[in-house]
Amino acid sequence: MSESRQRPAVRLTDFDVVRAPELDVANAARHGFFTRRGGVSTGIYAGLNVGYGSDDDRAAVAENRARAIAYMGLGDGDFVTPWQVHSPDVIVVDAPFAGERPKADGIVTRRPGLAIGVVTADCGPVLFADARNGVVGAAHSGWRGALGGVLEATIAAMESAGAERSAITAVLGPTITQPNYEVGTAMMAEFLDGDGARERFFAPGQAADKRQFDLPGFIVDRLRASGVSASFVGLCTYAEPDRFFSFRRTTHRGEPDYGRQLSAIALRD
Structure with a gap:
């Protein structure tokens, strides 16, 4: 295990992290859907902000990340996240990045002790595990990513690394849900193009040109249609x-920026 910096004296607890029993199968992987609890950031970023893309103090973000990885029993050098761009692109990794992070929204590894993860602030963080064959994955899935195929691409990348589709468990972490996700009819039209059956993921909005979109429902549906076991933590x-x-709450409040939470998974050594 790498020890690129001393582990933080303050440790996160199970109270600070959302866990999914489905991913603890056979005790092959450790994971966490981290919340904003237990961090050192202040102001609008108060808590465990792990987003280097935010304007938060970089040292605070680094400390927050260190706390998250220490919770998983790993060191900073055992942790990688891609540069997320709302794409369907996925990378397979077996070591920390040597230089600039590659642009991708899915990441896969079969190396024990290497944590992989994504950061989100309303989009869907999906963690994948094939405990039988020793392959894990993570995907950042907003509606564009889900529609564009990032979930299916992550599953395919896991198969290329030795996973079996029928053995993959996928869990969607905390995500914005339908009552709070208002969209315009133009977005719905783009979404329904080529598949009118997707209208079932939209409910009437408060105005004629608005709809309420069920992002978790769509993500879980796509995962199950791909032949993997899938569930949502319901938060x-x-x-x-x-x-x-x-992100949406920050926008409604008129705040200048927002924090991000981490979702990460690693095969046990």
Whole structure:
């Protein structure tokens, strides 16, 4: 295990992290859907902001990341996240990045002790595990990513690394849910192009040109249609401001920026 910096004296607890029993199968992987609890950031980033893309103090973000990885029993050098761009692109890794992070929204590894993860603030963080064949993955899935195929691409990348589709378990972490996700009819039209059956993921909005979109429902549906076991932890990022960061809530409040929470998984050594 790498020890590129001393582990933080303050440790996160299970109270600070959302866990999914489905990913603890056979005790092959450790994981966490981290919340904003237990961090050192202040102001609008108060808590465990792990987003280097935010304007938060970089040292605070680094400390928050160190706390998250220490919770998983790893060191900073055992942890990688891609540069997320709302794409369907996926990378397979077996070591920390040597230089600039590659642009991708899915990441896969079969190396024990290497944590992989994504950061989100309303989009869907999906963690994948094939405990039988020793392959894990993570995907950042907003509606564009889900529609564009990032989930299917992550599953395919896991198969290329030795996973079996029928053995993969996927869990969607805290995500904005339908009551808080208002979209315009133009977005719905783009979404329905080529598949009118997707209208079932939209409910009437408060105005004629608005709809409420079920992002978790769509993500889980795509995962199950791909032949993997899939579930949702049932938590809304928008609805719990003391527990989660939310891009949409920040926008509604007129705040200048927002924090991000981490979702990570690693095969046990």
